[in-house]
Amino acid sequence: MMSTQLTLDRIIERAVDLFPERELVTKLPDGSVHRYTYGDAYERICQLAHALDELGLEEGTRVGVVATNHYRHFELYFGPACTGRSIHMCNMRLPDHHFVHTIEDADDEVIFVDPGLIGKVEANADQLExxxxxxxxxxxxxxxxxxxxPVTDYESLLEGHPTEYEWxxxxxxxxxxxxxxxxxxGLPKGVPYTHRAMYLHSIMCGHVDANGIGESDVSLPVVPMFHANGWGTPYAATFAGAKQVFPSVHTDPESIARLIDEEEVTFSAAVPTIWLEMAEFLDENPDVDISNxxxxxxxxxxxxESLIRKYDEEYDAPIIQGWGMTETSPLGTLSTLRKEVEELPPEEQYEYRSMAGFPVPGIEVRIIGDDGEEVPRDGETMGELQVRGPWVTDGYLDRPEENEQSFTEDGYLETGDVAVRTELGYIDVVDRDKDMIKxxxxxxxxVQLENELMAHEGVAEASVVAAEHERWQERPLAVVVPTEGADPTGTELEDHLAETFPSWWLPDIYEFVEEIPKTSTGKFDKKRLRDRFDVVLEEEDTEEAKS
Known part of the structure; x- marks a missing residue:
């Protein structure tokens, strides 16, 4: 067989060859709409390639991108990669010290940044060596x-360069x-992606038992493009030749709903909060139609499950749950329905659709119990979810210790997620790393919130756990033991944390106690804390709890 290299230039070239007039649509920050085609995008990607050459960037150089989802970001998905360089998708939502670490860890030589996000970069520029x-x-x-x-604008960088390029x-x-x-x-870990991995991931995303993205689709990636390749959808949609719609800053429920309606979107991807909020908007605005x-x-x-039912019954818009990680590029499982499940009564189908799902083609999964053996497929016995496949990382960037700890001898990634598996092979993630809040x-x-809380002079001990939240699924709840004679308030502690962390990291509730329970090894017993403070938070709880 021919030894054809699986590289990203072949993905964009296929789109241009077969679908040069297919649209790429962006709702710009000012509310106007930018439209062009794969053919137009390709010419600008070629200009970008020449511009990167002119900057003197060597093969393998990384460029950082701090941006929302729009057509220029799309061009950057291909320009660096197709010239033998690498795009570092920067998460601007990280705390400043994490943000700086990621750029320095990547050794980015150029930063591309949205005008609306320039303040994040300016605030840390003196540390970006x-x-x-x-x-x-x-x-x-x-x-x-x-x-x-030195600084320039993107259009000036591209101007005057040829619209063809020999890759x-x-x-x-x-x-x-x-x-x-x-x-x-701890500090964020870098996950390098290869051309081969994303090429194969893109093919998988078009599989009928995965996302099924085809050339007749209209794809709207609401998930940020800095989040694990935008879950791979921009690459998969390009490979298929599908029309793509980018929301830029307009990720509020009304904007997303109207884009789905006006652009006849058939496929979209986002975290549950987006669809929860959009359901509220649709209830109040029945004139907006998302039936496509x-x-x-x-x-x-x-x-x-109530959200899945609502979108089924009221909007005829099926929700498919997925599981993945930055380390898995990211798609690992989807709650698509096997034939055996489709034959079940609708009520029983919802049980499967509420799970993390079935391994997508190309991914191998197993669940290993405390005894080191694979657990039975009974839907009850828990163990650690482990995965491997052609788009699962085989190591973190410059992290030899983590690499030793994160992989099994036979090449599986140890995810740290606790899961069960059903007789039909479906994965249900029943718990996550107990210290993590999503x-x-x-x-x-x-852990980092706890460390910073305990740096406050009025705090002797602090532990932070996840509390269920009606809108955000989980929010931080801080349990604090004041130092003797001190009487800190939630507002005071929030102001202290705000010096280090972004606002969305800050706890919604501060509980003041005399003692935090501990395990036999002296660690905070977070299971007991979660049981003790088992509450469902609402929006109005936050301010009341800080006084």
Whole structure:
């Protein structure tokens, strides 16, 4: 057989060859709509390739992108990768010290940044020692005043360059991109992705038993493109030749619902909070029609069964739950229905649709119990979920110790997730690393919040656990033992934490106790804390609890 290299230039070239007039649509920050085609995008990607050459970036160099979902970000998904360089998808939601760490860890030489996010970069620029050039993703007339130096705008960077480019021969095992984990147990870890991995992941996303993205689809990736390759949907949709719709900053429920209606979107992907909020909007605005949706992929955290039912019964828009990690590129399982499940009564089908799902083609999974053996497929016996496959990482960037600890001798990634498996092979994740909190699909490190709380002079001990939240699924709840004679308030502690962490990391509730229970090894007993403070938070709980 021919030894054809599986590289990303072949993905974009296929789209241009077969679907040059297929649209790419962006709702810009000012509310206007930008439309162009795969053919137009390809010419600009070629110009970007020449511009990267002119900047003197060597093969393997990483460029960081701090941006929302839009057409210029799409161009950056291909320009660096197809020229033998690598795109580092930067998570601007990380705390500043994590954000800086990821850029320095990646050794980014150029940072591409949205005008609306330039403040995040400016605030940390003096610590970004590897960065030699800043490019603001706008035209010359839109370039904001900035202290970044040297700086140019994206359109000026591209201007005058040829609209054709001879792509170099790239090894399919070369790195094309890099994402970082969210630093739930320490500083974020870099996960390098190869061309081969994303090529195969893109094929899988088109499989009928996966996301089923085809050329007749209209794909709307609400999930940020800095989140594990936008869950792979921009690459998969390009490979298929599907129309794509990018929301940029407009990820509120009304904007998403109207984009689905107006652009006739058939496939979209987002965390449960997006679909929860959109359901409220649709109830109040029955004139907005989303019936053209064939499937909505939900990831980040499990959607409530009531939400799945609502979208089925009221909007005829099936929700498919997915599980994955930054380490798995990210798609690992989907709650698509096997034939045996489709034959069950609807009530029983919902039980399977509420699970993490069935392994997608190409991914092998197993659940290992405390005895080191694979657990029975009884839907009850718990163990650690372990995975392997062609788009599962085989190691973190420059983290030899973590690499030793994270993989089995026979090559499985130890996910740290606790799960059970049913007789039909479905995976149900029943618990996660007990110290992690997932709010609206974003990870929050309880350990780092605890350390910073205990740095306050009025705090002797502090433990942070997840509390169930009606809107965000989980929110941090802080349990605090004051130092003798001190009387700190929740507001005081919040102000202290706000000096280090973004607002969405801050606990919603502060409980003051005389003693925090501990395990036999002297660690905080978080299971007992979760049992003791078993509450469901609402929006109004937050301010009341800080006084």
């Amino acid at each position: 590897s960065v030699e050039q800043y490019v603001v993703l706008c035209g010359p007339d839109e370039l904001p005043e900035t202290d970044l130096e 170099p021969d790239i090894d399919e095992d070369a790195e094309y991109g890099l994402c970082h984990t969210s630093g739930t147990t 949706i064939d499937r909505l992929t939900v990831g980040g955290s499990a959607p409530p 709010s609206g699909g974003e990870w929050i490190s309880s």
